[in-house]
Structures are given as structure tokens and as C-alpha cells.
Amino acid sequence: MASDAVLKVGIAGLGFGCTEFLPTLERLAQIEIVAGADVRQHPLDVFESRYGGRGYLSVEELCADPDVEAVWISTPNQFHAENAITAAEHGKHILLRKPMGITMEECQRVLDAVERNGVKLLAGGQTQGTSPLTHALRKVIASGELGPLRAINIWAYTGWMLQPRMPQEVDESLGGGVVWRQAPHQLETIRYLGGGMVRSVRATTGRWRPERPNATGYYAAHLEFEDGTPVSLVYNGNGYFDSAALVSWGGDPNPDRRVKLRAALLAGEADEETAKDRARFGSPGENASVGGAADRPWMPSNLGVYIVSCENGDIRMSSAGLTIYDNEGMREVVVPQAGGAGMALDSEVLELYDAIRADKPLFHDGRWGMATAEVQWAIIESGRQRREIMLEHQVPVPPGF
Numbered sequence: 001m002a003s004d005a006v007l008k009v010g011i012a013g014l015g016f017g018c019t020e021f022l023p024t025l026e027r028l029a030q031i032e033i034v035a036g037a038d039v040r041q042h043p044l045d046v047f048e049s050r051y052g053g054r055g056y057l058s059v060e061e062l063c064a065d066p067d068v069e070a071v072w073i074s075t076p077n078q079f080h081a082e083n084a085i086t087a088a089e090h091g092k093h094i095l096l097r098k099p100m101g102i103t104m105e106e107c108q109r110v111l112d113a114v115e116r117n118g119v120k121l122l123a124g125g126q127t128q129g130t131s132p133l134t135h136a137l138r139k140v141i142a143s144g145e146l147g148p149l150r151a152i153n154i155w156a157y158t159g160w161m162l163q164p165r166m167p168q169e170v171d172e173s174l175g176g177g178v179v180w181r182q183a184p185h186q187l188e189t190i191r192y193l194g195g196g197m198v199r200s201v202r203a204t205t206g207r208w209r210p211e212r213p214n215a216t217g218y219y220a221a222h223l224e225f226e227d228g229t230p231v232s233l234v235y236n237g238n239g240y241f242d243s244a245a246l247v248s249w250g251g252d253p254n255p256d257r258r259v260k261l262r263a264a265l266l267a268g269e270a271d272e273e274t275a276k277d278r279a280r281f282g283s284p285g286e287n288a289s290v291g292g293a294a295d296r297p298w299m300p301s302n303l304g305v306y307i308v309s310c311e312n313g314d315i316r317m318s319s320a321g322l323t324i325y326d327n328e329g330m331r332e333v334v335v336p337q338a339g340g341a342g343m344a345l346d347s348e349v350l351e352l353y354d355a356i357r358a359d360k361p362l363f364h365d366g367r368w369g370m371a372t373a374e375v376q377w378a379i380i381e382s383g384r385q386r387r388e389i390m391l392e393h394q395v396p397v398p399p400g401f
């Protein structure tokens with residue numbers, strides 16, 4: 001590849017989240033990792049020795065590096081908007097992980113900065129809405145072979161609230177809790193499958209657990225698309241039950257471990273910072289599960305078990321793809337890497353790359369990211385106000401996707 005075609009990227013936030021996309025960035029010939037930023041020195045030292053790149057103690061300094069063309073932002077949620085605006089003002093292109101901001105005003109300021117500075121923004125980075133399975137499902141729906149889409153039902157039960165968490169991850173005012181952190185996996189998928197335009201949200205949210213008093217651990221939401229298609233959506237991250245047990249090839253991975261984690265949290269004996277650090281970039285136990293995994297079976301994880309209903313059939317996830325139930329019977333559609341990477345990392349990186357180098361239109365642009373953040377915001381608001389919230393910032397899936 002010609003050297004001027006290679007995109008030079010900087011990574012903001014060398015914690016856990018970046019370990020999910022770094023293997024992809026390392027592998028793709030179109031990308032060169034040249035700089036990183038974090039407020040902790042240790043990951044910067046590892047970063048410099050691993051990539052030969054430059055390490056900075058602030059996102060501002062990273063964005064001022066003239067060699068950096070695009071910034072991958074994986075800092076805590078409360079910094080997303082601020083970091084994205086800094087990058088835009090330095091003329092850098094941006095991949096911003098979900099959520100785009102934690103208020104509609106923050107999202108709007110990011111949009112304005114991106115437009116004012118003429119840079120490209122891919123928002124929503126790396127949710128299950130970009131997975132090979134979701135793409136395959138959309139193809140079946142769009143083909144019309146089962147008739148029009150009529151309903152989507154999703155249930156996720158996870159141990160998210162029991163995992164080691166930094167204070168901001170369990171403080172909703174800083175973008176913590178399952179609505180800000182986990183709902184995008186479901187919402188990006190649903191919006192893609194249903195065409196993007198959610199009309200309204202009625203939701204109930206729950207903070208039941210004394211070990212995490214400031215974080216929403218449960219939500220149940222009823223969404224309606226503009227065309228009337230309903231979505232019923234549940235996420236329970238409190239960690240008593242795991243929806244992996246709802247698929248025949250799954251089973252509950254380790255219920256006793258969750259009991260121990262909760263007991264330690266309740267007793268105030270959990271050292272969460274040390275535990276979280278074990279899986280972060282540069283630590284001996286650095287998470288390598290996403291980039292390396294290829295063909296393991298699909299599991300519900302943060303998306304949950306879901307059934308898509310069309311007029312003439314239902315579709316569910318199987319271990320290796322989709323199972324379709326229609327008027328002829330039941331059949332399997334094998335989807336390569338259905339469960340492996342879990343997320344379509346390459347397609348997302350290349351979506352941004354092609355937008356920058358070939359001026360191709362982005363699907364997951366700032367307006368799309370703001371629309372997903374609006375549904376997250378509406379779930380919280382509807383739970384608080386106990387009424388239906390009408391949405392104003394929705395955008396459709398662009399033609400060709």
C-alpha cells in the first residue's frame with residue numbers, strides 16, 4: 001500500500017475498551033498506530049515500546065501532534081464530547097465510541113465542531129449493531145422474503161453491574177449504568193434493523209442494588225418506529241441470571257463467581273481499580289478476546305436473546321448464524337464469524353477510512369450517533385417522568401446500507 005494511503009491514527013484512552021479494537025488496527029494495512037494518550041504513565045510506556053509511537057499525558061497534546069490524522073476515542077463516557085471537540089478543532093478525523101455524548105446538548109456541540117472543521121466522525125464505535133450477524137439479519141429483512149418487519153423482542157441478562165467498575169461507570173450523571181454503557185449494543189442493532197427512525201420511547205428504569213446505588217442496572221422499554229413497528233427491550237445487568245443459559249449451546253458460565261463478586265461489593269471488600277486494571281491495555285491479563293476470536297458460537301452477551309418477527313415468519317440467532325421459521329418450516333443460515341469477533345471491527349474501521357481517503361458517505365456519522373444517544377437519553381427520561389417521550393433527532397439508515 002502506498003505510504004500516503006496509510007491512515008495515521010492516535011488512540012485516546014489506553015484502558016480496557018481499546019484492547020477490543022487495537023488488534024484490528026494493528027492488522028489492517030490501511031492503518032498505522034502512531035500515538036496514544038492516557039492520564040496514566042504505565043500504559044503510555046507499554047504503548048511506546050509496543051508501537052514505537054509517541055505517548056502523551058493528555059488528549060489535547062495527542063490532538064496537537066501533526067502526524068496524527070485520526071483519533072480513536074476510548075476515554076470514559078463523560079469525556080467523549082469534550083475529547084471529540086478537541087480533536088475536531090485540531091482538524092483530526094474521529095472514531096468516537098458510544099455514547100456520542102451524555103446530553104443532547106453535548107451531542108449537538110460535537111456535531112457543530114465536526115461540521116465547522118470539516119472532519120469526518122464515525123460515532124457509536126464498535127457495538128453489536130455492526131456485527132456480521134446483524135448485517136445478515138438486515139439482509140433477510142430487506143429481501144422481503146418473510147414479508148414486512150412487524151416486531152422485535154430482546155431480553156439481555158448479564159453480570160455487567162458486578163464487573164470491576166471505576167466510579168464514573170456506576171454513576172449515571174457521568175455516563176455510567178447500563179443505559180449509557182450497554183444500551184447502544186441493543187439500540188444500534190434495533191435502529192439498523194428497523195430503518196433508524198424511532199418515534200417514541202416509554203421505559204421503566206431500576207436502581208435496585210445497594211452495592212451500586214447511583215447506577216441504573218435494569219431497564220424495560222417499549223419503542224415504536226415511525227411506521228408503527230414495536231420493539232420490546234429488556235436489559236438486566238444485576239447479575240443474578242445470565243441469558244447465556246437461555247440458548248441450548250450456552251449454559252450459565254459461572255453463577256458462583258457472581259455470588260462472590262456481589263458479596264465482596266456488599267462487604268466493601270472489592271478492590272475494583274486493581275481488578276479492572278488486570279484486563280486493561282499493557283497489563284499481564286490484557287483482554288485479547290475480541291480481536292483474536294474467530295469462530296466461536298454466537299452468545300447473547302450484551303445484546304441478549306432476540307426474536308425478529310416479520311409478517312410471514314420469525315428469525316432467531318443460532319450458534320452459527322440465523323434460524324428462520326416460515327411457512328415452509330425451519331432453516332439455518334450460516335453467517336461466517338457470527339459469534340467470533342462479535343462486532344464487525346474491520347467494516348467499521350474501513351467505513352471511516354473510506355470516508356477520509358475516498359470521500360465515501362458515512363453510515364454511522366454524527367447524526368446517526370446523536371439519534372442513538374437520544375434513545376438512551378429518552379429511556380432515562382421516560383423512566384424518570386413516567387411518560388412516553390417523543391423523539392426529535394432520529395435519522396434513517398442511509399441508502400445502500
Ligand SMILES: NC(=O)c1ccc[n+]([C@@H]2O[C@H](COP(=O)([O-])OP(=O)(O)OC[C@H]3O[C@@H](n4cnc5c(N)ncnc54)[C@H](O)[C@@H]3O)[C@@H](O)[C@H]2O)c1
Nearest residue numbers: 013014015016017037038039040059074075076077097126
Ligand atoms: N464493546 C464496547 O462497545 C466497549 C467495551 C468496553 C469499553 N467501551 C468504552 O470504552 C470507554 C472506556 O471504558 P473502559 O471500560 O475502557 O474504561 P477504562 O477506565 O479501562 O479506560 C479508560 C482509559 O482512559 C483513561 N483516561 C481517563 N481519563 C482520561 C483523560 N481525561 N484523558 C485521557 N485518558 C483518560 C484511563 O486512565 C483509562 O486508561 C467507554 O466509553 C466505554 O463505553 C466500549
